[in-house]
Amino acid sequence: MSGGSVILRALGPSVSVQDMGRPGRMAQGISRGGAVDPLALVEAAALLGSRSPLSALEMAVSGGRFEVTAPTRIALTGAPMQAELDGRPLRWGASHRMEPGEVLSIGAARTGMFGYLTFAGGIETPVVLGSRSAHLAAGIGSALESGARLPLGVDPEPDAPAMVLTQDDRFSGGTLRIIPGPQTGLFDEDTFARLTTTEFTRARQGNRQGVALESDAPALTSDKAEGLASDVIFEGDIQMTGAGTPYVLLAECQTIGGYPRIGTVLPCDLPRVAQAAPGTKLRFKAVTLDEADALAPRWETQLQAQRAKLRPLIRDPHDIHDLLGYQLISGVTVGRELEEENG
Amino acid sequence: MTLEEALRPGTAQAHRPQILPAGGNGLLVRFALVAEPTAIAAAQSFHQRVTESDLPGVREIVPSLVSVLLRFDPEAVTRTEMAQRLETLLSEADWQSAAPHPAQRVWHLPVAFGGDHGPDLEGAAKLAGLSPQAAIDEITATPLSVLAIGFAPGQPYLGLLPEHWNLARRSELNPRVPKGALCVAVRQLVLFANASPTGWHQIARTAFDVFRPDQSDPVPLHAGDEVRLAPVSGTEMDALLKAGDPMGGARCEVRS
Numbered sequence: 001m002s003g004g005s006v007i008l009r010a011l012g013p014s015v016s017v018q019d020m021g022r023p024g025r026m027a028q029g030i031s032r033g034g035a036v037d038p039l040a041l042v043e044a045a046a047l048l049g050s051r052s053p054l055s056a057l058e059m060a061v062s063g064g065r066f067e068v069t070a071p072t073r074i075a076l077t078g079a080p081m082q083a084e085l086d087g088r089p090l091r092w093g094a095s096h097r098m099e100p101g102e103v104l105s106i107g108a109a110r111t112g113m114f115g116y117l118t119f120a121g122g123i124e125t126p127v128v129l130g131s132r133s134a135h136l137a138a139g140i141g142s143a144l145e146s147g148a149r150l151p152l153g154v155d156p157e158p159d160a161p162a163m164v165l166t167q168d169d170r171f172s173g174g175t176l177r178i179i180p181g182p183q184t185g186l187f188d189e190d191t192f193a194r195l196t197t198t199e200f201t202r203a204r205q206g207n208r209q210g211v212a213l214e215s216d217a218p219a220l221t222s223d224k225a226e227g228l229a230s231d232v233i234f235e236g237d238i239q240m241t242g243a244g245t246p247y248v249l250l251a252e253c254q255t256i257g258g259y260p261r262i263g264t265v266l267p268c269d270l271p272r273v274a275q276a277a278p279g280t281k282l283r284f285k286a287v288t289l290d291e292a293d294a295l296a297p298r299w300e301t302q303l304q305a306q307r308a309k310l311r312p313l314i315r316d317p318h319d320i321h322d323l324l325g326y327q328l329i330s331g332v333t334v335g336r337e338l339e340e341e342n343g
Numbered sequence: 344m345t346l347e348e349a350l351r352p353g354t355a356q357a358h359r360p361q362i363l364p365a366g367g368n369g370l371l372v373r374f375a376l377v378a379e380p381t382a383i384a385a386a387q388s389f390h391q392r393v394t395e396s397d398l399p400g401v402r403e404i405v406p407s408l409v410s411v412l413l414r415f416d417p418e419a420v421t422r423t424e425m426a427q428r429l430e431t432l433l434s435e436a437d438w439q440s441a442a443p444h445p446a447q448r449v450w451h452l453p454v455a456f457g458g459d460h461g462p463d464l465e466g467a468a469k470l471a472g473l474s475p476q477a478a479i480d481e482i483t484a485t486p487l488s489v490l491a492i493g494f495a496p497g498q499p500y501l502g503l504l505p506e507h508w509n510l511a512r513r514s515e516l517n518p519r520v521p522k523g524a525l526c527v528a529v530r531q532l533v534l535f536a537n538a539s540p541t542g543w544h545q546i547a548r549t550a551f552d553v554f555r556p557d558q559s560d561p562v563p564l565h566a567g568d569e570v571r572l573a574p575v576s577g578t579e580m581d582a583l584l585k586a587g588d589p590m591g592g593a594r595c596e597v598r599s
Contacts, residue, residue: 256493
């Protein structure tokens with residue numbers, strides 16, 4: 001049995017298939033890649049009742065129009081985007097049912113950068129090195145183009161009720177917790193202190209490999225970086241460029257680099273970096289190693305936490321237990337008003 | 344020195360092994376800040392040692408030029424326990440005089456020097472104080488070691504060349520070297536996995552493909568392998584490139 005396929009139409013500038021990526025291959029020069037906001041995949045798994053994160057469409061800045069050839073549930077997670085199914089507004093951070101012939105339109109992000117469209121049966125493109133993720137920097141896979149069709153897995157429970165959860169707000173900047181790293185010692189105490197007292201702005205330069213930050217403060221540089229051997233770099237590292245401005249590495253970063261790194265953003269705060277649109281304010285706050293290690297849950301643990309937040313998405317009057325508590329204008333209501341009220 | 348103390352700003356140690364926290368669930372064992380021969384040998388030896396010792400809770404071991412990164416499973420071992428085990432391993436040898444075991448695998452890679460395949464050969468040789476032919480002779484006579492794989496998938500850092508090859512990077516970035524470009528700087532050679540801009544000097548080219556995502560062994564070279572460069576003519580290289588075989592005429596000799 002096939003789950004049919006999804007037809008991609010009028011796609012935004014950067015839509016690609018992403019899952020949890022390829023961890024454990026740094027010795028081969030391959031960074032994890034995968035979703036730059038893995039929490040969005042965990043949210044989708046919770047909404048769709050999946051035991052593990054599914055491969056999804058990662059949509060930078062805007063989505064596109066989508067049709068399916070077999071009924072399936074979908075989840076909309078990550079950065080909230082304008083979404084409609086056949087003209088009917090859809091709640092973000094929720095699951096919905098989609099039928100063949102219906103057109104799902106996903107527009108611009110209202111806040112944040114990366115939205116995720118997950119199908120309940122997953123996307124069944126070929127697995128390369130243990131993952132379906134496009135890793136453009138590594139030359140694996142490619143950005144998707146309008147007109148393409150991708151095979152879908154079968155929705156194991158197409159009639160399961162639509163669900164909604166309140167997403168952790170990570171779309172509008174804020175505080176990034178950091179720990180010192182192997183090269184923090186190359187910077188003097190004053191420079192490190194200024195890193196944590198300066199307000200930074202997400203610069204225009206940024207993609208799945210990393211994000212540049214800027215500020216009015218004097219450059220944060222090291223005078224001990226001359227002749228430094230290239231060393232292992234990874235997601236979360238804060239590289240200090242020659243200009244003394246931070247560049248935070250994301251999922252698709254290189255694996256060896258020569259710029260000194262002043263510290264590392266904790267994995268749990270990386271979605272906040274990835275989702276910061278240009279102009280968003282970000283700050284760094286140093287935490288102890290013990291605090292950091294306590295804040296590094298595996299996705300299994302995160303999935304339990306997201307499941308605990310699920311509530312039914314009320315869309316049909318017959319499903320509403322306290323229907324009499326609602327004021328029914330002219331005695332008639334349609335799902336949309338209730339859905340919007342619930343939203 | 345505790346882990347927290349090792350991280351204080353201003354405490355970087357230039358010439359002795361340090362165990363340093365490296366991101367979530369990571370520790371880095373680093374032997375020096377610069378790519379000096381004793382530290383490179385120490386990092387290679389320690390990589391062999393830590394791989395053989397099969398420490399519980401280790402998820403990933405990533406060797407680099409002068410360091411080894413270990414990623415651990417936080418549900419199997421704490422950061423402090425992991426650091427203690429590494430400290431014990433470190434205490435068992437004198438890393439100033441460490442020598443890695445001889446490589447088990449020796450790769451023989453055909454390369455074409457100079458001309459279109461190595462536009463910077465003449466300039467780089469001059470900077471090293473050699474004629475182009477003397478440079479080719481010296482580089483092909485040097486047993487090279489894969490010091491690290493990284494930056495891009497499968498991309499090897501090879502070294503070390505003799506001291507006079509301690510060339511600075513070019514003052515102007517080369518906007519594009521092709522896939523397979525062999526480039527030199529700081530006593531090392533890099534064999535590019537993909538077309539890329541670089542500040543390194545392109546002296547040669549190979550048809551050997553260092554990254555083959557659709558094959559069962561996507562990254563044929565491993566850190567610690569030995570590499571010997573075998574010179575071929577530009578015409579021979581053109582033929583190898585045209586043939587499109589990812590091996591590019593290379594062969595792997597396994598020492599028993």
